[in-house]
Amino acid sequence: MDRILGLEVKMDGPENTQSAAARASVDSKAGRGSSRDKSASAALASAVIIVGFVVYWVSEIDAVREMLKLAYG
Amino acid sequence: MPTALPFPRTVSTALLLALGVYFALSEIRIEWYASLRPFFEWMETTAFGRLGKSYGGAFALVQAMHLLSMAVLGGTVLVSDARLMGIVLKNVPINQVLEPCHRLFNCSLSLVVLSGVFMACGVAIKVYYLEVFWYKMLALAMGVLFAYFVRRPLLKPSAEAVPQRLRTLVGVASLMTWFTVAATGRWIGFSG
Numbered sequence: 001m002d003r004i005l006g007l008e009v010k011m012d013g014p015e016n017t018q019s020a021a022a023r024a025s026v027d028s029k030a031g032r033g034s035s036r037d038k039s040a041s042a043a044l045a046s047a048v049i050i051v052g053f054v055v056y057w058v059s060e061i062d063a064v065r066e067m068l069k070l071a072y073g
Numbered sequence: 074m075p076t077a078l079p080f081p082r083t084v085s086t087a088l089l090l091a092l093g094v095y096f097a098l099s100e101i102r103i104e105w106y107a108s109l110r111p112f113f114e115w116m117e118t119t120a121f122g123r124l125g126k127s128y129g130g131a132f133a134l135v136q137a138m139h140l141l142s143m144a145v146l147g148g149t150v151l152v153s154d155a156r157l158m159g160i161v162l163k164n165v166p167i168n169q170v171l172e173p174c175h176r177l178f179n180c181s182l183s184l185v186v187l188s189g190v191f192m193a194c195g196v197a198i199k200v201y202y203l204e205v206f207w208y209k210m211l212a213l214a215m216g217v218l219f220a221y222f223v224r225r226p227l228l229k230p231s232a233e234a235v236p237q238r239l240r241t242l243v244g245v246a247s248l249m250t251w252f253t254v255a256a257t258g259r260w261i262g263f264s265g
């Protein structure tokens with residue numbers, strides 16, 4: 001029982017409090033890193049999609065204008 | 074001990090995009106396109122293909138379902154992206170708008186894909202030769218990948234924590250993708 005209590009006391013000791021704080025800090029850094037990763041990938045994918053579709057629609061509209069010119073002068 | 078790759082999601086997104094561009098510009102695309110012809114011929118011989126070709130009423134019914142589900146899908150995209158950009162429902166928390174929209178998006182997307190496969194079976198050879206069909210498939214694939222692997226993971230924990238500029242960028246990209254899916258779909262209807 002004492003051992004168990006000792007263990008409990010140990011678990012609440014300063015070293016464990018420090019390691020818990022360190023773990024929390026690592027977790028928080030990992031969470032921030034993951035969140036930054038998600039933001040960066042979203043920004044990259046969104047930018048590529050927007051540029052890609054703008055190029056696509058501009059070329060399609062140009063092609064239609066060319067055809068209309070050929071048809072009606 | 075191997076060190077973890079920094080920004081794994083961003084790196085894999087960049088690799089996937091680079092792979093897509095390489096595929097679009099290389100000879101592989103042409104070879105792949107040619108190899109798909111037997112598959113499209115087979116699609117017309119399936120029960121769906123025969124039903125779609127022989128019974129105009131069945132095709133029209135499924136097309137109506139396709140258009141209605143597309144309208145629901147467009148509605149969910151419009152509402153959630155407009156909220157993301159801060160245009161509508163400003164006094165409602167973003168995730169409170171996104172969650173029901175996402176559930177409805179899942180249902181309507183399933184219906185759109187199922188009815189779309191049926192319709193494609195009926196006119197498989199026609200759509201195979203239509204350039205705009207392939208643009209639609211590309212936009213659809215991009216829209217699905219973007220919705221489930223970029224937009225959802227970014228916004229699910231807390232959309233309020235994401236900077237407004239990024240939310241706007243994501244909203245515009247999502248709107249453009251689904252607008253292209255809908256517009257190219259109509260284009261297929263007017264072609265041939």
